[in-house]
Amino acid sequence: MFTIDKQTVLGTLKATGSQDPDVLYNAKTQLVQMSKGMRGYSWIPMICGVLLTVTVIGAFVGIPAFLVGLWLRIKSGKNLKIADETLEEYLQSIGVKSRLAAEGTPQPMAS
Numbered sequence: 001m002f003t004i005d006k007q008t009v010l011g012t013l014k015a016t017g018s019q020d021p022d023v024l025y026n027a028k029t030q031l032v033q034m035s036k037g038m039r040g041y042s043w044i045p046m047i048c049g050v051l052l053t054v055t056v057i058g059a060f061v062g063i064p065a066f067l068v069g070l071w072l073r074i075k076s077g078k079n080l081k082i083a084d085e086t087l088e089e090y091l092q093s094i095g096v097k098s099r100l101a102a103e104g105t106p107q108p109m110a111s
Contacts, residue, residue, distance in 0.1 A: 002034045004079040009086040019094050028087045032080055039076035045069035 009031060016027045049066025052058035091097065 002038070002079075003075075004032065004035060004082055006082060006086050009083050010090060013087065013090050019096050021091060021096055024087060024091065028083050032083045035076040035079040035083075038072055039080070042069045042072035042076065045072070 009028065012027050012031050013024050016023055018024065045065045046069030049062040049069060052062030052065065
């Protein structure tokens with residue numbers, strides 16, 4: 001399973017060799033593409049699990065399928081949150097303001 005940790009994000013950001021917030025944001029976006037896909041596809045086992053749970057026999061497969069979908073959704077949300085937080089920390093450490101902080105707009109909440 002693909003897991004994003006703080007060190008992976010920092011390594012990716014440093015490997016760009018740039019201090020441009022747009023370049024760094026693009027590097028972070030490329031890193032989290034798999035997590036975004038995983039978050040979208042997590043609905044499939046959740047919906048199938050709910051539909052299978054309608055029958056008693058299908059519940060043996062439906063409940064674990066729903067739980068797997070829920071686990072994928074939570075894991076991808078954590079990956080995205082770690083990537084966003086690490087990008088903001090890195091931008092602060094190199095003394096560069098992100099586009100969102102520079103414009104004074106509220107930063108999006110990771111769900």
